[in-house]
Amino acid sequence: MILPVVKLGTLALRTICKPIANRLKKEAGLHPRFRQFIINIAQANHRFTTTVQRHIYGHATNVAIRPLDEEKAVQAAADLIGELFVFTVAAAAVTFEVQRSSRSEARKEEMRIRELQEMKQKDEEIARKLNFLNRNWKSWNNLSKNEGLLAFSTSGMAMC
Template identity: 30%
Template sequence: MVALIFKVGLLTMKTAAKPLAKQFESFVMGHPVLRRNVINLAQWLHRLEVGITRGAEGKTGRAFVGDMSEEKAMELASKVASEGFLYGMGIALLVVELDRKNKEDAAKKEKEQEEKEQIRELHERHLHTEKELREQLRTLSKQLHRMDERLEYMEQKLGRRNSWLPSWG
């Protein structure tokens, strides 16, 4: 039941991430320092994209890659902020899920270790009990042997009788 609630919570967070990403985008684009950093990141991504595209087309050598217009840079920067938030949220959810799974696995492993230890202890008790029973059996066997010897001695002294009943006169 707890796992189901946890999964529903993660799904809810994932669903809420899109609107939150829009708010994050608005915040970043409204903050002067963050805005400048995201625009610089967008310009860098543009240069990287052009370089990758040229390489894929088989063009070699360095080419001048001009900066994007302010409008395009703003558009790409807002996408970067939004997608970056979603990516970060996805990673956070993945980390939380992995942590939960690791704790679950650790608890399961600990339970298995406890069960193995209980089985070992039970086995040791059984071995100890078996040893005690074998010792008792040896003792009883020795006592029986001594009693047989005594009985034989007494029969020799008294003479063997053919019945269990004493002879009457």
């Protein structure tokens, strides 16, 4: 019963995080200090991706990279923040699901181990009872041989 509720909650969380990410993107460029911070992030990201692309395509990497204009930098950083938010929520949901699943598997394994231990205990108890019965049977057999009961019973059967 709880599994569908957890799955539904995870889906709802992912669905809700998209508008939140859009709101973050919208509000990101309004605060002056935060705006400057995200512009710096966007410029650093632009330099990194441009350098990687140049390296991949075999172009010169020591060439100066033109910075983005302010509005493009704000938009790029806002998009990055929105995507990071969505990714973080998705990663948290997956992590939660994996942990829940591993706890469930651990409980199942613990139950299997407990059942196996119970079966071993029952097996040992049956072995002890069998050993006890075997010893009693041997002692009764020896007693009957010593007292001649076996010979009497076999001779009595021969007469019948």
